[in-house]
Amino acid sequence: MIPPFNDNLTRFVMERAAVRGAVVSLDAAYREILGCHAYPSGLRRLIGETLAAVCLLANSLKFQGSLILQLHGAGTLRLLVVECDASLSLRATAQWEGPITDDALLSDLAGDVRASRLVLTLDPKDGGPLYQGVVALEGTSIAALLEHYLAKSEQIESRLWLRAADGRACGLLLQRMPGATDVDAAMWGRAAAAVDAAPAAFGAADAHALLGFLFPGDDVRAFRARSPRFGCSCSRQRVAGALRLLGSAEVESILAERGRIGVDCEFCNRRYEFDPAEARALFDAPPAAVH
Ligand SMILES: [Zn+2]
Known part of the structure; x- marks a missing residue:
């Protein structure tokens, strides 16, 4: 058919x-x-x-x-x-x-x-x-x-x-x-x-x-x-990557102003939120590789 x-x-x-x-x-x-x-x-x-x-x-x-x-x-x-x-x-x-x-x-x-x-x-x-x-x-x-x-x-x-x-x-x-x-x-x-x-x-x-x-x-x-x-390929992981690129100082300044981070996907409008602990954890040193 x-x-x-x-x-x-x-x-x-x-x-x-x-x-x-x-x-x-x-x-x-x-x-x-x-x-x-x-x-x-x-x-x-x-x-x-x-x-x-x-x-x-x-x-x-x-x-x-x-x-x-x-x-x-x-x-x-x-x-x-x-x-x-x-x-x-x-x-x-x-x-x-x-x-x-x-x-x-x-x-x-x-x-x-x-x-x-x-x-x-x-x-x-x-x-x-x-x-x-x-x-x-x-x-x-x-x-x-x-x-x-x-x-x-x-x-x-x-x-x-x-x-x-x-x-x-x-x-x-x-x-x-x-x-x-x-x-x-x-x-x-x-x-x-x-x-x-x-x-x-x-x-x-x-x-x-x-x-x-x-x-x-x-x-x-x-x-x-x-x-x-x-279909939108946005994800929390990608938003996290973008926030890391923005840098810790910029993220701290948004937290000081708004209390938390909210990012809207410009394609599908989905909102990704990070509370202060989640936002700061993005800049923690990655765990050491296990050999
Ligand atoms: Zn999206």
């Missing part, structure tokens, strides 16, 4: 051309992420589009760690962070200052392109080195920026369509594989034009209906759907 669109991601290939892609729908995952903070609606849309994009990119990478997109803006939007790990666990957070209109474009929100930047980080999560790519904020949408990034850094011609509205974020990624023939070029042009011409296709009930609607008569093979979901 084909699962209806409900937090799923389906990868597909065109059997007769070197074109591949994936389609994603984020439903409860998107709504749960939005539920963590009171975001204005123009920002909710941008977060949804970015979640769908990062989920599609993370799935297309042959990589077992996390993909993190960080947008440092110089306009109303100060920071947007969206993270997706290899199991398609997603989380997001944003910081903004001032009003955001419902139809605000990314370029309106991020402000001066010379002062803002988008950083993509691949974190292997095994202590190995991070890979970071910086994308110039030249483009009015997340889709345009990431298409440009994929063409430059991955050498893969890509098209990305993103939609977020009414508690649902969805996206479609099309990629033209290297070694393309004339047949592939024709298929690539036709496939991209079909998606451009049919924005309503994103209202389809499931991935197969959407692909059948967009590419009727083409031999499209869809793979088993994966299930993206909301």
